[in-house]
Amino acid sequence: xxxxxxxxxxxxxxxxxxxxLLPKNTEKPAHxxxxxxxxxxxxxxxxxxxxxxxAHEIFPSDLDPLPAAIAVECIHTYSLIHDDLPAMDNSAxxxxxxxxxxxxxxxxxxxxxxxxxxxxxxxxxxxYSNIPEVSIDLIKILSSNAGSRKLVGxxxxxxxxxxxxxxxxxxxxxxxxxxxAMIRASLEMGxxxxxxxxxxxxxxxxxxxxxxxxxxxxxIDDLLDITQTSSRLGKDADHDSHNGKxxxxxxxGEAEARKLAIKHSEDALNFLKFVGGDSVFLSExxxxxxxxxx
Ligand code: GRG
Numbered sequence: 001x002x003x004x005x006x007x008x009x010x011x012x013x014x015x016x017x018x019x020x021l022l023p024k025n026t027e028k029p030a031h032x033x034x035x036x037x038x039x040x041x042x043x044x045x046x047x048x049x050x051x052x053x054x055a056h057e058i059f060p061s062d063l064d065p066l067p068a069a070i071a072v073e074c075i076h077t078y079s080l081i082h083d084d085l086p087a088m089d090n091s092a093x094x095x096x097x098x099x100x101x102x103x104x105x106x107x108x109x110x111x112x113x114x115x116x117x118x119x120x121x122x123x124x125x126x127x128y129s130n131i132p133e134v135s136i137d138l139i140k141i142l143s144s145n146a147g148s149r150k151l152v153g154x155x156x157x158x159x160x161x162x163x164x165x166x167x168x169x170x171x172x173x174x175x176x177x178x179x180x181a182m183i184r185a186s187l188e189m190g191x192x193x194x195x196x197x198x199x200x201x202x203x204x205x206x207x208x209x210x211x212x213x214x215x216x217x218x219x220i221d222d223l224l225d226i227t228q229t230s231s232r233l234g235k236d237a238d239h240d241s242h243n244g245k246x247x248x249x250x251x252x253g254e255a256e257a258r259k260l261a262i263k264h265s266e267d268a269l270n271f272l273k274f275v276g277g278d279s280v281f282l283s284e285x286x287x288x289x290x291x292x293x294x
Contacts, residue, residue: 003284006281007285007288011050014049014070014073017069018041021070022036022037022040022119023036032111032112034104035100035103035104036112038097038100039077039080039095039112040073040077042097042234043096044076044077044080044095047183048072049069049186050069050285051183051186051210052065052069052186052187052193053065053069053190054187055186055190055191056190057278057281058190058191059191059194059197059277059278060278061194061195063128063131063134063193064127065189068123068127068190068193070120071120071121071123071138071142072120072182074117074119074123075116075120077113078114078116079151079155080094081101081112081116084101084109085106085109086106088159092236093230093234093235093236094234094235095235096231096234097234120142120146121143124138124142125139134197138192141185145181146182150181151177151178154174154176154177154179157173161245163244166250168251170246171246171247171248175215176211179214179215180213180214180217181214182214183210184210187213188203190206191203191206191275196277202275205271205272205275206271206272208267208271209272209282210268212265212267213268215260216262216265216290218248220261220292222247222249223249223261224293224294225237225238225240226238226240226249228294232293248260265287265290272286
């Protein structure tokens with residue numbers, strides 16, 4: 001399988017897994033389950049769950065990365081649903097479709113996001129219960145990265161920074177937490193499920209890979225926001241400046257933001273060398289994430 005075929009294969013596997021593991025939209029409360037499936041199936045790139053697979057592949061084991069991959073996508077999708085709400089980024093378009101609160105209503109969107117959070121941890125505790133220490137470690141990684149010191153904290157500061165003077169320290173905090181934390185968690189979880197999952201040194205290195213990759217991902221996201229159309233992105237383009245967001249573009253300009261994306265991707269590849277194992281697919285993925293145009 002070449003890289004593109006593998007990417008497609010994993011996306012299909014993840015989408016099938018999501019279909020099997022999410023509550024059916026015929027199950028009560030059908031309205032809520034329908035909204036959850038709507039947002040999940042609206043067509044995300046599935047980057048984070050693919051990263052779980054890519055990290056697992058470095059030191060493959062018999063443990064199935066699929067439930068962990070789906071747990072990460074549940075947290076990510078909840079964060080998108082809540083981010084789109086009028087009280088936050090107020091976005092009407094997500095993944096090429098009307099955002100959850102537009103298609104349903106605000107209360108349903110809040111509850112759909114809420115429901116994805118315990119579902120993620122339920123999946124981790126149920127799916128790896130025959131190896132409790134792995135299950136606990138996965139829960140630790142995902143919960144610590146989703147909380148007020150990481151994802152939610154980054155989102156809080158992002159909202160507080162709207163309309164403020166661009167400030168490099170603040171921007172680094174926001175990107176490290178709002179964006180890089182979930183990317184780092186995905187890689188850590190994938191490695192944890194592999195044969196070297198106990199190896200603290202390797203876990204630390206993969207965490208550095210994830211941090212740099214997350215920063216590169218956000219710099220590219222900022223660039224795409226100003227260079228691509230809403231229909232290509234599947235979300236409102238030029239949204240950052242409308243919301244008075246500080247971004248690398250507002251702080252340093254487009255050319256610097258592009259240089260930064262390249263530098264962080266190179267850092268990620270350099271850290272990856274210290275992890276060892278078979279990192280061919282993850283290296284290709286890092287490259288793909290740098291040159292993506294959506
Ligand atoms: C509500 C707690 C809370 C957090 C929201 C996800 C998020 C944090 C904000 C969305 C805005 C944004 C630019 C976040 C940075 C991370 C990012 C680029 C998310 C979009 O990820 P993609 O491009 O989306 O992987 P798909 O739809 O492909 O899954």
